[in-house]
Amino acid sequence: MRLSDRLETVVSMVRPAESAADIGTDHGHVPVExxxxxxVKRALAMDVRKGPLSRAEESVAMAGLExxxxxxxxxxxxxLSPGEAEAVVIAGMGGELMIHILEQGRHMWDSVGQWILSPQSEIPKMRKWLWDNGFPVEKxxxxxxxxxxxxxxxxxxKREDDRKERxxxxxxxxxxxxxxxxPVFLKYLKEEEEKLCSLAESLGPLGAHSERxxxxxREAEEDLRYNREVQNEMQ
Structure with missing residues (x-):
């Protein structure tokens, strides 16, 4: 089975463990691999919908891993119950939904040793939520x-509440x-820089007639300055 680059990275970041659970498993490719x-020695492929779960069952059967x-x-x-998974993967959904899933799954917080998260949106909000709730980003x-x-x-x-305000x-x-x-992050920064430059330029003529x-x-220009500071830090 050839995984996409994204899923290959997800799988490669999971540390060796007895068990793992994939939340929102879709085709079940992550637990199979x-x-x-x-x-891991065993895994759980979990989804809220029967359709994706049926596809996951097919993938598991084809791999002979029932x-x-x-x-x-x-x-x-x-x-999912404490002790059933040492690692949990949640990928392929928006950050807001991922935060909701984590908040509703508080019973699993202290029994899972590693969480692999790949939010498709609201990533800064995701990072802040993790920081505020004692989940340090390790990589x-x-x-x-x-x-x-x-x-x-x-x-x-991290159970100790010693986090500083950020x-x-x-x-x-x-x-x-x-x-x-x-290097991929640097490419992302450069593309963001171009977008922010275009946005600030397009808003220029409007600024004389609209406070909004x-x-x-001003916000775009501030974001642009920060973007360039980060790029300079990476030189």
């Missing part, structure tokens, strides 16, 4: 595939990717 490669991968109908983490990867950028986070759990901007760009001088447009222009 985790077991087939020996990363005795090691269980499919389970579940709304997020609802039907990040960024993948560019089919014209889109995907962020994958490996997250742990400004909102701290969560906008990944410090991990900045420190790693990740002027405020948006």
């Amino acid at each position: 985790l077991v087939r490669r020996g990363t 005795n090691r991968i269980e499919t389970r109908l579940s709304d997020g983490l609802e039907k 990040e990867e960024m993948v560019f595939e089919d014209g889109k950028f995907y962020t994958i986070l490996s997250v742990g759990r 400004p909102e901007r701290f969560f906008y760009y990944s410090q991990y990717l900045i420190d790693a001088k990740d 447009a002027a405020a948006k222009k």
Whole structure:
């Protein structure tokens, strides 16, 4: 089975463990590959819809792994119990939904050793929620595939409440990717820079007649300055 670059990165970031659960499994490719490669001994493929779960069952059967991968109908983490999964993968959905799933799955917070999260939107909000709730980001990867950028986070759990206050901007760009001088992240920054330049320029003439447009222009210029600061930090 050949995975997309995004799913390949997701699978590669899971540490060896006894068991893993894939939430919103769709075709079940992630749990199949985790077991087939020996990363985990057994896995759960979970989805809220019967259609994707049926496709996952087909993938599991084709791989001959019915005795090691269980499919389970579940709304997020609802039907997962502590001790059933050392690692949990949640990928391919918006950040708001992912936060909702994590909030509704508090019963799993302290029993899971690693969370692999790949939100498709609201990524700064996701990072802030993780920070505020004691889930330190241990590693990040960024993948560019089919014209889109995907962020994958490996997250742990820190019970001690010793987190310092962070400004909102701290969560906008990944410090991990900045420190790693990740080339895909640099490409993302440059594309964002172009968009912000175009936005600020287009708002220029409107700013003289609209306070709202002027405020948006100032915001775009501030974001542009921060973008360039991050790029300079990566040089």
